[in-house]
Amino acid sequence: MTDNENMTGAGTEGAATRSGFVALIGPTNAGKSTLLNRLVGAKVSIVSHKVQTTRAIVRGIAIHGNAQIVFMDTPGIFKPRRRLDRAMVTSAWGGAKDADLIMLLIDSERGLRGDAEAILEGLKEVRQPKILVLNKIDRVKPEDLLKLTSAANEAIEFERTFMISATTGSGCEDLMDFLGERLPEGPWYYPEDQISDLPMRQLAAEITREKLFLRLHQELPYASHVETEKWEERKDGSVRIEQVIYVERESQKKIALGKGGEAIKAISTAARKELSEILEQPVHLFLFVKVRENWGDDPARFREMGLEFPKG
Numbered sequence: 001m002t003d004n005e006n007m008t009g010a011g012t013e014g015a016a017t018r019s020g021f022v023a024l025i026g027p028t029n030a031g032k033s034t035l036l037n038r039l040v041g042a043k044v045s046i047v048s049h050k051v052q053t054t055r056a057i058v059r060g061i062a063i064h065g066n067a068q069i070v071f072m073d074t075p076g077i078f079k080p081r082r083r084l085d086r087a088m089v090t091s092a093w094g095g096a097k098d099a100d101l102i103m104l105l106i107d108s109e110r111g112l113r114g115d116a117e118a119i120l121e122g123l124k125e126v127r128q129p130k131i132l133v134l135n136k137i138d139r140v141k142p143e144d145l146l147k148l149t150s151a152a153n154e155a156i157e158f159e160r161t162f163m164i165s166a167t168t169g170s171g172c173e174d175l176m177d178f179l180g181e182r183l184p185e186g187p188w189y190y191p192e193d194q195i196s197d198l199p200m201r202q203l204a205a206e207i208t209r210e211k212l213f214l215r216l217h218q219e220l221p222y223a224s225h226v227e228t229e230k231w232e233e234r235k236d237g238s239v240r241i242e243q244v245i246y247v248e249r250e251s252q253k254k255i256a257l258g259k260g261g262e263a264i265k266a267i268s269t270a271a272r273k274e275l276s277e278i279l280e281q282p283v284h285l286f287l288f289v290k291v292r293e294n295w296g297d298d299p300a301r302f303r304e305m306g307l308e309f310p311k312g
């Protein structure tokens with residue numbers, strides 16, 4: 001294959017190329033972002049054990065055989081309370097409606113309890129073909145999976161059901177084989193070597209937010225937002241990155257900094273380490289914590305995150 005052919009997205013000689021958008025939707029914490037990273041084969045979307053980690057749609061691009069599969073990782077769907085919650089849930093449903101195929105991801109251990117049921121109900125209104133993906137099978141007994149499969153398939157019609165573990169990779173190859181065949185024929189949307197559409201500055205902010213989610217607890221992760229303010233490539237081959245962590249109150253700023261700056265130091269070290277691996281260059285990371293009481297009601301912050309600002 002020559003470089004020219006790559007640009008037009010020619011796959012294996014002779015066979016027509018396929019391409020399409022696959023939306024990953026599901027309750028929060030089902031493992032959507034973990035699966036996206038697994039299928040793309042790189043860290044594209046951040047992951048944490050906490051709920052509501054993903055805030056806006058992240059696209060991750062994978063190639064399988066002749067197919068270019070554009071996965072859309074979406075924020076988990078849950079009962080929204082704050083304005084940000086509403087924007088996140090709206091963005092998730094928007095992602096579903098823009099897709100060629102919808103992949104509903106369910107945490108097999110949780111089953112259909114809670115938000116999953118409401119999502120099944122909402123999916124009835126969505127015309128796109130759907131598949132069911134039961135995740136975290138490393139945590140449950142096979143007989144429970146069968147029960148879950150029939151309960152979900154009774155609620156709505158799925159073309160197929162897959163049972164996988166996004167962390168071990170079990171079942172993921174079958175899923176990719178199916179998607180590669182199922183997407184419509186057509187040219188690829190992105191150059192062959194592109195794995196995400198997230199600008200580096202934004203990915204860098206997301207990496208820091210992930211470390212913050214992993215390190216800080218209670219309301220703080222939800223009260224905070226990270227933006228990259230400066231990105232300076234230096235002559236010595238390193239990069240200087242400045243980021244601001246916005247919180248809502250002075251008391252939260254204290255927690256984010258930690259005793260003697262210990263929390264922010266740990267967050268910064270973890271983020272810098274991962275960023276220099278991704279960028280393959282030394283990173284100097286500077287984090288500043290700022291109190292901005294109403295960032296959760298500021299349209300500019302929503303724009304920065306790639307979210308629509310919900311009025312009212």
Ligand SMILES: Nc1nc2c(ncn2[C@@H]2O[C@H](COP(=O)(O)OP(=O)(O)OP(=O)(O)O)[C@@H](O)[C@H]2O)c(=O)[nH]1
Nearest residue numbers: 028029030031032033034048052053054076166167
């Ligand atoms: N045991 C097990 N844990 C998993 C699996 N997939 C994901 N997890 C864990 O589930 C948690 C949530 O994963 P995420 O990928 O952040 O979930 P998400 O659906 O993107 O969550 P939101 O972005 O908050 O909606 C993390 O702690 C993952 O490590 C799996 O197959 N098995």
Ligand SMILES: [Mg+2]
Nearest residue numbers: 032033053054
């Ligand atoms: Mg996520």
